[in-house]
Amino acid sequence: MQEHFADILSKEIFPYVSKPAQYIGGEYNTCKKDWQDCTVKGVFIFPDTYEIGMSHLGSRILYDVINRIPRFLMERAYAPLDDMEQLLRKKGLPLFSIESKRPLGDFDFLAFTLQYELSYSNILNIIDLAGIPVWSAERDDSPLILAGGPCAYNPEPLAEFVDAFLIGDGEECFPEVVEMIEKGKQTGWDKRTLLRHMADIPGVYVPRFYEITYFPEQGKIKSITATDGVPSVVYKRVVQDMEHCVFPEKDVLPNMQIVHDRMMLEIMRGCNRGCRFCQAGVVYRPVREKSVEVLRKQAALLEENCGYDEIGLVSLSSADYSCIEKLVTGLMDDFQNQNVSVSLPSLRADAFSIDLAKKVHQVRKGGITLAPEAGSQRLRDIINKNVTEEDVLSAAKAAFSEGWTQIKLYFMIGLPGETYEDLDAMVDLAHKILEIGRKYKVPGLKKPIQITVSASSFVPKAQTPFQWLGQEDKESIGQKQEYLREAFRKNSKIKFNTHNLNTSFLEASFARGDRRLGKVLYRAWQLGCKFDGWTEFFRYDLWESAFTLCGISPTYYANMNYNDTDILPYDHISCGVSKKWLWQELQKAKQGITTLDCRQGPCNGCGICPTLQVDQVYVKRKEND
Amino acid sequence: MTDYRCAFSLLGDRKFLSHLDLLTMWQRAMRRAQIPVGYSQGFNPHTLFSFGPAHSVGVEDEAVYFDITLTKAMRPADLQEKVNAVLPEQIMLHTVKELPARYEALMACINLATYEVQLKEMPDECQAQTRIKKLLQLDHYVMERITPKGVKSFDLRPAIHQLHYAGQGLFIMDILLGNSTQPRPQEVMAACGYAEKDLWNIKRSGLYVVNEKGERRLP
Numbered sequence: 001m002q003e004h005f006a007d008i009l010s011k012e013i014f015p016y017v018s019k020p021a022q023y024i025g026g027e028y029n030t031c032k033k034d035w036q037d038c039t040v041k042g043v044f045i046f047p048d049t050y051e052i053g054m055s056h057l058g059s060r061i062l063y064d065v066i067n068r069i070p071r072f073l074m075e076r077a078y079a080p081l082d083d084m085e086q087l088l089r090k091k092g093l094p095l096f097s098i099e100s101k102r103p104l105g106d107f108d109f110l111a112f113t114l115q116y117e118l119s120y121s122n123i124l125n126i127i128d129l130a131g132i133p134v135w136s137a138e139r140d141d142s143p144l145i146l147a148g149g150p151c152a153y154n155p156e157p158l159a160e161f162v163d164a165f166l167i168g169d170g171e172e173c174f175p176e177v178v179e180m181i182e183k184g185k186q187t188g189w190d191k192r193t194l195l196r197h198m199a200d201i202p203g204v205y206v207p208r209f210y211e212i213t214y215f216p217e218q219g220k221i222k223s224i225t226a227t228d229g230v231p232s233v234v235y236k237r238v239v240q241d242m243e244h245c246v247f248p249e250k251d252v253l254p255n256m257q258i259v260h261d262r263m264m265l266e267i268m269r270g271c272n273r274g275c276r277f278c279q280a281g282v283v284y285r286p287v288r289e290k291s292v293e294v295l296r297k298q299a300a301l302l303e304e305n306c307g308y309d310e311i312g313l314v315s316l317s318s319a320d321y322s323c324i325e326k327l328v329t330g331l332m333d334d335f336q337n338q339n340v341s342v343s344l345p346s347l348r349a350d351a352f353s354i355d356l357a358k359k360v361h362q363v364r365k366g367g368i369t370l371a372p373e374a375g376s377q378r379l380r381d382i383i384n385k386n387v388t389e390e391d392v393l394s395a396a397k398a399a400f401s402e403g404w405t406q407i408k409l410y411f412m413i414g415l416p417g418e419t420y421e422d423l424d425a426m427v428d429l430a431h432k433i434l435e436i437g438r439k440y441k442v443p444g445l446k447k448p449i450q451i452t453v454s455a456s457s458f459v460p461k462a463q464t465p466f467q468w469l470g471q472e473d474k475e476s477i478g479q480k481q482e483y484l485r486e487a488f489r490k491n492s493k494i495k496f497n498t499h500n501l502n503t504s505f506l507e508a509s510f511a512r513g514d515r516r517l518g519k520v521l522y523r524a525w526q527l528g529c530k531f532d533g534w535t536e537f538f539r540y541d542l543w544e545s546a547f548t549l550c551g552i553s554p555t556y557y558a559n560m561n562y563n564d565t566d567i568l569p570y571d572h573i574s575c576g577v578s579k580k581w582l583w584q585e586l587q588k589a590k591q592g593i594t595t596l597d598c599r600q601g602p603c604n605g606c607g608i609c610p611t612l613q614v615d616q617v618y619v620k621r622k623e624n625d
Numbered sequence: 626m627t628d629y630r631c632a633f634s635l636l637g638d639r640k641f642l643s644h645l646d647l648l649t650m651w652q653r654a655m656r657r658a659q660i661p662v663g664y665s666q667g668f669n670p671h672t673l674f675s676f677g678p679a680h681s682v683g684v685e686d687e688a689v690y691f692d693i694t695l696t697k698a699m700r701p702a703d704l705q706e707k708v709n710a711v712l713p714e715q716i717m718l719h720t721v722k723e724l725p726a727r728y729e730a731l732m733a734c735i736n737l738a739t740y741e742v743q744l745k746e747m748p749d750e751c752q753a754q755t756r757i758k759k760l761l762q763l764d765h766y767v768m769e770r771i772t773p774k775g776v777k778s779f780d781l782r783p784a785i786h787q788l789h790y791a792g793q794g795l796f797i798m799d800i801l802l803g804n805s806t807q808p809r810p811q812e813v814m815a816a817c818g819y820a821e822k823d824l825w826n827i828k829r830s831g832l833y834v835v836n837e838k839g840e841r842r843l844p
Contacts, residue, residue, distance in 0.1 A: 028654075
């Protein structure tokens with residue numbers, strides 16, 4: 001029967017779809033286990049295409065975390081492209097895992113990673129393509145739907161579709177959840193009993209046990225009540241010892257070109273810089289660095305097992321890693337004459353970072369990206385982006401002098417407290433950088449200087465100091481975009497890009513949204529929404545209809561300001577950083593007062609270390625002991 | 626520096642990999658096997674691989690050829706064994722031979738491809754033979770192909786070197802690779818009256834060098 005299904009796929013589906021390599025599995029280092037021998041079988045699903053999903057480090061880690069346990073099996077699936085979906089639906093075939101090509105419905109659990117809000121419609125679509133009811137309440141014997149990842153810090157819009165959310169580092173929580181599923185199968189628990197037991201695992205949030213009530217008039221949340229004795233607040237899980245935790249030594253090598261096709265060497269987790277708009281900077285605390293020795297060993301192992309010719313150092317801010325120079329030099333020594341290159345994404349906007357990039361000969365790789373985020377010092381202080389104009393300009397000077405000709409600048413518009421003067425400052429900064437380019441460009445280089453200014457619209461995210469603030473209204477952001485477009489139009493050397501207003505607006509309404517958005521999501525998906533993050537698929541008109549049909553206003557969620565006494569939709573989920581501290585940060589922002597990274601100064605009292613009983617880990621500090 | 630000529634097969638679902646995907650696959654496989662592959666000089670060094678006629682997505686392949694330069698000579702059998710130990714499933718390096726100092730490039734010498742096409746259902750033998758005969762009797766057979774740039778007409782007949790029915794639903798054809806548009810096996814089958822949905826499998830079973838006398842040898 002199973003062979004028959006795989007055969008149908010090979011003969012009647014794969015030959016007729018675009019880029020079939022993304023569905024065939026069988027990649028080098030793929031995990032293959034005997035179906036019969038495994039007590040629990042699941043599928044890890046990245047709800048976007050293979051090219052994007054295979055580039056995701058977290059998926060690589062968790063695939064290994066579960067499959068390392070001999071009796072558990074976890075396969076993979078991704079969102080099928082439109083032609084594949086149409087063909088499957090036409091032939092009445094379910095979506096399948098790419099390893100054993102089994103229908104998703106044959107597994108015990110489906111685990112989704114939540115990387116961005118605009119992938120939610122894909123999640124419903126994938127569950128439906130599996131032939132499973134999308135609502136949690138309508139599923140009984142079918143696979144359990146699990147989810148985790150950064151968007152799980154506000155899981156509420158998905159609360160009625162997902163059975164259990166895993167909060168925090170998956171290395172800790174995920175195996176325990178799978179063990180519980182195993183126990184449930186052995187004991188013969190029904191779904192509710194299993195979920196109730198699961199809710200006792202630290203870091204697991206089972207939404208059905210939390211009752212939410214709302215104020216009738218303005219609709220804000222009146223209460224969140226934990227029932228059945230489940231914890232009133234679910235705290236995230238943390239890997240304290242990054243060096244000794246599970247590390248995937250054998251990456252599954254993609255069948256086709258993917259977005260980030262290189263070794264991803266995670267050098268540390270967490271970032272303490274405290275940019276007030278940044279969710280990752282809050283939810284991945286505390287900073288935990290791995291030692292240079294361990295990293296060099298891991299890079300060597302991965303190179304040997306996978307054959308990568310590029311090492312990408314991965315973290316939220318690689319230049320902040322205590323021994324970054326020592327690490328880079330070490331790696332370059334290790335791979336001398338082996339044609340392996342080292343690359344450093346996510347660098348800071350300063351000369352030190354440019355120096356590092358130069359060290360790894362990144363020059364030939366084209367452009368460099370600097371992210372001042374805001375045009376003026378005043379606004380950068382508000383958002384606590386502790387980068388000065390001098391930093392940015394000296395970075396640009398260093399970059400041009402080293403032979404770069406293309407610089408990309410990332411900004412946000414619609415940041416709290418932004419005025420048109422800040423926009424003017426953004427325009428000035430870009431022009432100053434262009435001037436520096438003209439002055440310091442290496443003589444004789446044929447490539448012309450090109451500055452790209454990319455201005456995204458600020459989206460307030462859950463669990464950040466700006467979570468209480470609504471997004472600036474769409475019309476007003478639109479006017480600012482126009483203003484900037486006009487200001488940059490005169491100069492052909494500066495390219496100006498913005499984000500789609502409706503995309504950012506929808507993202508904002510979900511980022512701080514609550515459980516009631518579930519029905520809007522359902523409606524939108526039914527109307528045909530999917531791949532909302534893709535310009536060619538995004539159908540804002542359908543989303544508008546969905547909101548209207550449900551009698552829910554998206555502006556309520558996107559633009560509303562909360563008060564300090566308000567219950568936030570995700571107050572029962574904690575990443576360990578205290579709400580009180582976040583509120584203080586917001587007050588400091590309003591006064592334009594910055595907060596230093598606690599490694600450079602005293603403890604800021606964010607609460608992460610005492611609340612979760614964890615410590616920051618810095619390599620330098622350890623080595624000085 | 627020593628050059629080697631290699632050929633590998635792609636079976637089962639591996640046939641859906643694209644030629645470009647295979648380039649990356651091989652670069653990584655050679656690294657895993659610790660084969661001392663040579664690099665070009667210059668600002669952007671790249672591995673010294675040189676592929677023969679490309680693999681087509683969806684066609685099982687027993688004859689994907691490439692030449693490779695190594696910085697240190699190895700016994701071909703060792704090379705083959707080391708590499709086969711680190712390849713994805715259903716991909717196998719089946720030929721490795723050392724090349725002399727001067728040799729003809731793959732793309733310059735290979736001029737014939739053999740394909741085996743399996744039909745889903747057994748055709749009437751007589752009918753299959755008649756259809757083949759009819760096609761081969763013609764001097765020209767103009768076909769249209771839809772490309773991203775629009776509809777393109779080409780003459781399929783001159784490239785068909787041989788075509789016969791081997792029984793059990795299996796057709797075998799030799800296609801000349803040359804300057805004109807190269808017909809796809811499914812187009813040859815269409816010219817015989819078998820639609821794409823009637824085909825079960827297409828396999829490129831060999832690539833050859835044919836001289837004017839019609840004598841063939843392996844590249």
